[in-house]
Amino acid sequence: MGTMRVKKVYRREDGKKVMEINVLPGKYCTFQCVFCPIPEKGTQTEGAYSFPDTEAFLGDLAEQMDRERPDVLFLNSLGESFCNDRLGDLIDLGHRKGAQVSLYSNGYLLGDPSHAALASRCDEVSGEIKGVTEESFRKLQRPLEGRTLEEYVDRMVRFRKGYGGAFAVYVTLMKGVNDDPQSLGRLRDMLKRLAPTRVVLETFTDERFGKVWGIPEERVEDLRRALLGEG
Numbered sequence: 001m002g003t004m005r006v007k008k009v010y011r012r013e014d015g016k017k018v019m020e021i022n023v024l025p026g027k028y029c030t031f032q033c034v035f036c037p038i039p040e041k042g043t044q045t046e047g048a049y050s051f052p053d054t055e056a057f058l059g060d061l062a063e064q065m066d067r068e069r070p071d072v073l074f075l076n077s078l079g080e081s082f083c084n085d086r087l088g089d090l091i092d093l094g095h096r097k098g099a100q101v102s103l104y105s106n107g108y109l110l111g112d113p114s115h116a117a118l119a120s121r122c123d124e125v126s127g128e129i130k131g132v133t134e135e136s137f138r139k140l141q142r143p144l145e146g147r148t149l150e151e152y153v154d155r156m157v158r159f160r161k162g163y164g165g166a167f168a169v170y171v172t173l174m175k176g177v178n179d180d181p182q183s184l185g186r187l188r189d190m191l192k193r194l195a196p197t198r199v200v201l202e203t204f205t206d207e208r209f210g211k212v213w214g215i216p217e218e219r220v221e222d223l224r225r226a227l228l229g230e231g
Contacts, residue, residue, distance in 0.1 A: 004057040007076070009068050019070035019099070021061065022077045023090055025051050029079030030108045032142040033130075035209045038078055044144060046109060048085040058086070058093060065097040073097075075122075076104040082115050091121050100124070108143070111155025119159065124166040127156045127194065132178045132186040140177065157193050169196040173203045173223055174213040184226055191227075199228060 007020045027042025028049065065073070073094035075081045081103060084090070094101040100123040107127025109115040119125045131137035137149035160167055171187060173179055178187060191199060201224055204214040215223070 004051070004053055006061065006064050009070065012072075016071040017068070018072045018074050018102075019065065019068055020074040020076050021090075023054075023057070023075060023081050023084045023087065024077045024079055025053055027078045028083035029106070030143060030147075031106060034140050034142065035204065035213065037206075042079060043083075045083060046112075046144065048083055048087075050085050054084060054086045054089075058089060061090070062093060062097070065093075065099065069097075070099050072102055073099040074102045074104065080105060080109060082109045082118065087118055088121070091118065095121075102126075107156040107159075108147070108152055109155075110159035111151075116159050116162070120163055120165070122165060124168060124197075125159075125163065126168040126170055127196075128170045128172070129153075129187065129190055130172045130174065130178070132183045132190070136177050140174075153190055153193065160194055160196075166197040167194070168198050168200060169194055170200045170202060171227075173201055173215050173220060175203075175215050177213060179215060179219075179223060181226075184223065187227055201227070 004023055004025060005021065007022055009017065009019050012018055027038050027040050028045055029042060030044065030046055032041070032044050075090065081087055082105070091101050101121070102124040103119055103122040104126045105119070110119055110125070110127065131140050131149060134149050137143070137152070143152070169191060177183070201220060203220055204210045204212075
């Protein structure tokens with residue numbers, strides 16, 4: 001599970017061919033979310049590391065991109081792709097092979113100037129919102145000591161203001177956490193500040209976490225209308 005690899009190749013709804021990759025040898029993340037789908041505890045960190053396998057992976061990835069010719073190289077790792085200190089080389093490879101580069105991140109490290117500079121080289125960058133109060137953020141997403149929700153959102157806002165590419169925000173709707181009117185108001189305020197190109201609303205559907213926090217599809221649509229005015 002914890003190896004750098006091409007995870008899958010697929011077609012998006014818009015017809016673009018996507019190659020999704022993991023650029024970490026294990027879980028390296030800024031958070032220790034209670035609902036993380038990755039079973040290993042991993043390393044909680046904001047740092048970047050030199051991984052010996054990266055050079056070989058770059059060569060293998062180049063060959064696979066030549067063979068598959070994807071339109072989009074999607075960096076969606078076991079944690080934060082920023083934790084690989086050769087992320088810039090991976091982004092450059094994607095562009096050399098003629099692909100757009102999309103970077104999935106929880107968004108926390110986007111406020112760091114060096115990480116923001118790397119992310120700005122991507123065609124699309126994402127951030128996330130789950131907890132909408134300091135209490136739920138600390139309890140459920142479990143950041144490093146001293147990190148706050150306010151700082152988290154401010155970091156993404158700061159990045160967004162200087163970023164000219166597509167910016168997606170993934171909002172995970174959670175029963176009893178952020179689905180009440182007051183929480184929806186907070187979400188609307190956050191999204192207004194973030195000014196995303198697109199918003200993706202999700203909820204938990206798996207057996208383990210869906211029982212606790214999952215929201216039925218019909219209710220998600222109600223929340224979509226309340227939050228985004230979409231139907």
